[in-house]
Amino acid sequence: MNRKTKPIISITMGDPAGIGAEITVKALCREEIYKIAKPLVIGSKSVIKDALSFIPSSLNLNINTIQHVKKIKGKFGTIDLLDLNNIGLDDFKYGVVSAHAGRASIEYVFKAIDLAEKGEVDAVVTGPINKESINKAGFYYTGHTEIFAEKTHTKEYAMMLVSNEMRVVHVSTHVSLLEALNMVKKERVLNVIRLANGAMKKLGVSEPKIGVAGLNPHAGEHGLFGNEEIDEIIPAIREAIKEGINVEGPISPDTLFSKVIGNQYDVAIVMYHDQGHIPIKVIGFNYDKITNTWSSVAGVNITLGLPIIRTSVDHGTAYGKAGEGRANEGSLVDAIKIAVQFTNK
Template sequence: MSLLPIIGITMGDPASIGPEIAIKALLHQDLYQICRPLIAGSADVFKNIQQKLNLNVQINAISKVADAKFEFGVIDVYDLKNVEIEKLQFGEISAMCGEASFQSVKTVIDLALNNEIDATVTGPINKKSINEAGHHFAGHTEIYAHYTDTKKYAMLLVEDKMKVIHVSTHVSLRQACDLVKKERILQVVELLHNGMISLGETNLKIGIAGLNPHAGDSGLFGTEEAEEILPAVEEAIKLGYDVEGPVPPDTMFAKAATGYYGGVVAMYHDQGHIPFKLTGFKWNAEKNQMDSVKGVNITMGLPIIRTSVDHGTAFEIAGKGIASEDAMVLAIESAVQLSKYRKSVAV
């Protein structure tokens, strides 16, 4: 047991489904056979969820990692004591919840940097609540980059055969077009290649999307392909990467879903997220809810491991006990895999 990696899991926004999916994930006994999970957040929030859902688990509030029991049936919570439970309203934006979720993230970053835990997994946060608390970040990725002093990083989404990395993420579409540059594309190709290897992917062929319709159609619909993307592809080939592009994204993602590519490069947020979520998110029209939400978000380029669920706070169903923990389980499993790989190359 003592050899298993310690995985620090953030609470997410306490008004969201974050605490629910964290506690539900740790009801999967098999996770305790591959890691030692530890949640960072408010113990009162998890006691509230445990009582509301009538779950047969014990909440073990601790103030240091050494006090964790790491036993199935016991939820170890690194207690930050930062939520006034009587003021908590599910589904509502608030500075209190923003501060609590931010401190949960900052705590696992600090624990990982101090080598007290082996990897971090994040639950969903609400960006408006975070900003109302005075922390002006666009999202998790930017928080991690800031507090680890990381300059070259990228968001990698993973679900079954689909692995998507992004040239840009949380910027306007107009800004995203300006960020399509040769140097940045080469950065994310390297990050994707390394990420695929660390996840155990054997197919290292990378597809690189075009930016414009039909990948520019020989300059008829834009010049970014000829001026930035193609030169990046040619340079990547010289560097020894197995890449193809620029590929029209409507074709590229159809091939990626079959495993033709081991991973693909998207030029901006929605270009990568929409096809990715089509493969991992299963909507039930009759019940008007998601049956399953699968997909892992990994921040590549950091000195510590960070994986995350790739879905939002789902305020509309928070506190109702119907949220799917699938993505959280996958995020924990991915963190374990990345931890094993990192330890193997460090030997």
């Protein structure tokens, strides 16, 4: 698409029973989004219309229901909605797992992928889905990342999480810890380093400094606590260095993340799900002691290696606060902005 125009960013509404519609509407109350992009919501009109009750009436947002991307207006004050009309308010309850909501949410994703592959939209930003709901509907995926990989026939991909100054890329994600250990192989680690290097350049870091976490305590202590560092991780790092990538490691995981925050490294390569998710969510989530509630205020999930651009919120459906108007849209706003950054590279 012509880069002289603002990119069209599709936003999937997420699980209707969760906070997806609410955060979508709240994000599109921000004029800053329309200054950099033309957002296109893919979802259900009845659910989006219901979510309008969570914003001040003075904003007077209008819904422009369209059936083709060419009809998008891209103007602040108007929500451009590709209405799949696949669920109504009587078909689900906020905060309750259901096959109907699961099917609707995954159909939004399938449509967004199709539009991106056809070049009709420039990027996909996904709202939160519920794994139990989509499985009840007969779609046996472990998450968005795996859906995008399958539908785009992508073999080598990785999850990147960004929250303020913290950036991590995972060697493995939604697998058991035992399976994750078996995925720590030289070629896989090397491919993830390459993906991280390319992603950081798209985020504006011309010469990324990459730190690679060890798998074992203290990065193995020269084989005392395991040989994965010696046999797999170090050979991958050496190969990456030969390719001209600025990468160091393996670094003890208990010290690596403070070095990323301190700008010694621009991004960390982590070996499994919790090794990367814990530091991201410590930074990106806020717990309110007074109300005894928590919310995601920062954090973006990016799928690297795809032929299309995909970013996402770094939180779930938050069933506990769905339909109440208390959800924070910050993660979605950040996901849209990062998607725009990727379209410009």
